[in-house]
Amino acid sequence: MKPIILFLLLVAGAGALIASCSKEKLFKKDIYGKWELRWVSGFKIPYTEHAPGNGTSIELTKAGIINRYEKGKIIHTTSFSVHNKKIECNGYDRDTYWELVYDNIEDEIEVRNDTLILSTPPCTQDGGTSTYVRIYD
Numbered sequence: 001m002k003p004i005i006l007f008l009l010l011v012a013g014a015g016a017l018i019a020s021c022s023k024e025k026l027f028k029k030d031i032y033g034k035w036e037l038r039w040v041s042g043f044k045i046p047y048t049e050h051a052p053g054n055g056t057s058i059e060l061t062k063a064g065i066i067n068r069y070e071k072g073k074i075i076h077t078t079s080f081s082v083h084n085k086k087i088e089c090n091g092y093d094r095d096t097y098w099e100l101v102y103d104n105i106e107d108e109i110e111v112r113n114d115t116l117i118l119s120t121p122p123c124t125q126d127g128g129t130s131t132y133v134r135i136y137d
Contacts, residue, residue, distance in 0.1 A: 030111040031082070031100075034059040035132035042120075042128020058132065066102050078103050089123035097122055 037056040041047040050056060059067040060080065068076040080102040087095055099121065100109040107118040114134040120127025 031060045031109065031116065032062050034135050035116045036135045037130060038133050039131040040128065043126035045128055052133075057135065082109065085121070087122045092122055 035058050036052070037050050037054065037058075038052075039047065039049055055069065055071040057069045059069070061067070064079050064081065066078055066080040067074050080100060083099045083101065084096050085099045087097060098109050100107045100118065106121055108121045110117040110119075116132040116134070117129060118132070119129040
């Protein structure tokens, strides 16, 4: 009887591990590619719209590299990672959020179709949001 219980526990643990990994991989799959800045807003930053073709963009690679572009030229390259993080304060209708981490910066990341949204994390005062659209070179 004990081998059956042990087997069931192993199967349940493996299933939970696979489910958690799959969720992160599905999320990361959506972020790869090049994204052009279109809107910026936040505390002390008026809503600013950027025209298509403005040359300010980021590129997220499957190798975990983020490239920042200004006027179409790379100005900075560094590594990044994505994590699911617990919200540590009250007032939100969810318990976790996805976090993009690079250069000691932690941004909340959200992808909706061909739109990438980077915001200051929940529980941060005086934050801002940058919205990008997917571009195809």
